[in-house]
Amino acid sequence: MSQPNLELLFTAIVDGDAKRAAAVAQAAVAAGVDPQTMLTEYMIPAMDEVGARFEANECFVPELLISARAMKAAMEVIRPLLLGRAVEPAGRVVIATVQGDLHDIGKNLVATMLEGGGFQIVDVGVDVSPDKLVEAVQVHQPQIVALSALLTTTMPSMKRMIDRLVQEGLRQRVKVMVGGAPVTQDFAEEIGADGYSDNAAGAVTLARRFVGVAA
Amino acid sequence: MQPRERFIAALERRPLTGRVPHFELVFFLTMEAFGKVHPSHRNYSQWGQMEEKERELHRLDMADIYIATAERFEHSAIFIHPNPDTVEETIRLIDILREKTGDRYFLMRHGDATFSIPDGKEMFAFAERLADDPEGLKREAQQKVDAAIRRAEVYARHGGLDGFALCADYCFNSGPFLSPRHFAEFITPYLAQLTAAYRDMGFYVIKHTDGNIMPIIDQLVATKPHALHSLDPQAGVDIAEVKRRYGDQVCLIGNVNCALLDTGAPEEIAESVRYALRNGMPGGGYIFSTSNCIYTGMPLKSYEFMLEIWRREGVYA
Incomplete structure (x- = not known):
């Protein structure tokens, strides 16, 4: 043939x-x-x-x-x-919109693009509490946690999420990326995130950098 | 001039003296300001079960909140959010507001019928329809516009309503959800029809959308709204550029950075307010407002600080 x-x-x-x-x-x-x-x-x-x-x-x-x-x-x-060939994904990502925020457009776009980029996605949903995030990280053992917020009023939840990962001894196991309309690189650095992207395609590049996969 | 007249003068881009008109699409901090739950946050699931006298008390209470908001924060317009959101309740609320305030305030309600950015669950289905069933999507767009026009005819016959705020969001910070080509096919013709029909009935039209509108702003202005609302600086929309390019065609509303009101330092808020006033006011055709609304969680003192500057510096010679 x-x-x-x-x-x-x-x-x-x-x-x-x-x-x-x-x-x-x-x-x-x-x-x-x-x-x-x-x-x-x-x-x-x-x-x-x-x-x-x-x-x-x-x-x-x-x-x-x-x-x-x-x-x-x-x-x-x-x-x-x-x-049957035990092909590994590029990495596993737990993705969530943070507590208090019900918006899911950005989260879903990033999840779609990451999936298209060869990542396995665990979508925890919207209005996700720190407890629920910790549970997802413990269960799914991701390399990356991706957090989304659309509102300035819910951005502080991102820091609470990261602080909780620290408290639970999980922070060193994952890279944390953040994004959403009001989020900036400065804010990401201020709350101790590992990376920030202002768009879904950039999130794939960032995720690849985290897991050491060439774009 | 009454606040309503000044608001209309700004919408018609006529020159004004005195303070530039102000309003907000929504002021959600009614509990903090007045000890009352905002009408949109009330759950009236038993509305139909109530006695009429109880319904009327609720209507009066909601009307009082809108009036108190307008009076305390010197709004020239009241954007009503009838709850329950029916034509009948809209009319009842309009009548109460007119009875209590006469023609003091410009009254508007929601009036959009075009496709906004779908939410995260619906956007896949919407994208599929766009690709697989474009004619079906256009039929739906037309049906939505026709229904909105029929509703508006009822309001026009009744009287009391001055205009519509068309609040379908089209844009993210990065740009429009739809490509400009798709926007021209699936939004612009229907937005133009709707706006023309509202204008023909004597209504004013304020087109709101969040986000970076610059790739589609030509199309938005071409649909001939009286005003464009939001002019979102978080999305890079520069009111100075919009004023320069379109100030002779459309009134501008907004541009004070909501994110700064939420998290910014006083000097950052002040700079955003001053930038909006400095670039929006010249020649008229500007209504002072935030780039979204006074939403839940925003510090009230930030809004009051914004208004302090407006009272001092938002004044035409």
Whole structure:
């Protein structure tokens, strides 16, 4: 069987064409292409390309989400093959919107982009208490904790979350990244976070730096 | 001139003397200021079960809160949030406010019918519809606008309401949720229709949205609202630039940085207030306001500090 053109997989994801992404992935699997190669050399780079365009204001949230859907469609095809090969995710991220804050747009966007970047996501939800965060960190053993807040009035919860991780002896085990409309790099440093990003694509770059994975 | 007249003069970009008009979309700190729960924070699940005289007492109480807010903080306009939010209750509230205050205040209510940024649970479905069913989405957009216009016709026939605040948020700090191309297809035509219909009925239109509006501001202004509200400095919107580019087409409202009111030092608040006044006021067509509202959790003293500066320096010669 002839080798399928895997560039088509890349472009299908960038274009947000889920049907084409799945079809190319299926053809590649049938032709014996290594699914790990498909994932690391075409699919994740496609989401990286979408993220770069997003950061450059060349694509917007709906296009980003449709590309993520195409990525998922291709993942559905290759996942069964990856399961038997003990392929490790780039890292595990516990993500939450902090206590008192019910906004989830930013959190969900970051989760989508991190997932597209090869990370395993544990989404704890919105209005998450320090207790609930600690429990999630203890249970899921992430390398990264990602915290979101939309309101200036809920930003102090981020510090309470970090302080609680310190109290529980978990702080040294995880990197903490923060984001959200009112959050700044200065604020992140002030509360002792390890990193800050003002957008979802930047969060992927930051997460990769935390786990030592090249972008 | 009554505050309402001054507010309308600003919306129409007519020159004013005296203090630049002020209002806030919402003042949520009613418990701290007046010992009363804000009308939007009340749960009236048993509204229909109440005796009419009890409902009327609640309406009067809510009206008193809006009036007390306007009087204490010198608002020229009252943005009502009827609770329960029905056409009938809106009309009852308007009548009470007019009975108690005459034509002193400009009265407005919510009137948007365009798609705002969906929440985190709905945004995936919305993005899918945008890609897979654009015509269905446009049909829904049209239905929403048609329904809003029908409601507005009831208010127009009844009288007492001056305008609508269109509060669908379109933008994040980084820019619009939709690309400018999609915005032109799925928002602008419907916003223009809605605004034109409201104007034809004699209503004033204030278009509010948070975030960085600059990539779509041409489209927003082209829909011909009387005013643009928020002008969010947290999202990098510079009122000086907006005034320079659009000050001859639309009244500007807002730009005082809410985040600074919440967490900033007094000198930072003062600088934000002065920047908004200095760049918004020249030539008229400016209404002083925060870049969002006086929301729950904001220190009241910060808002009062903002108003102190406005009272001293927000004055036309």
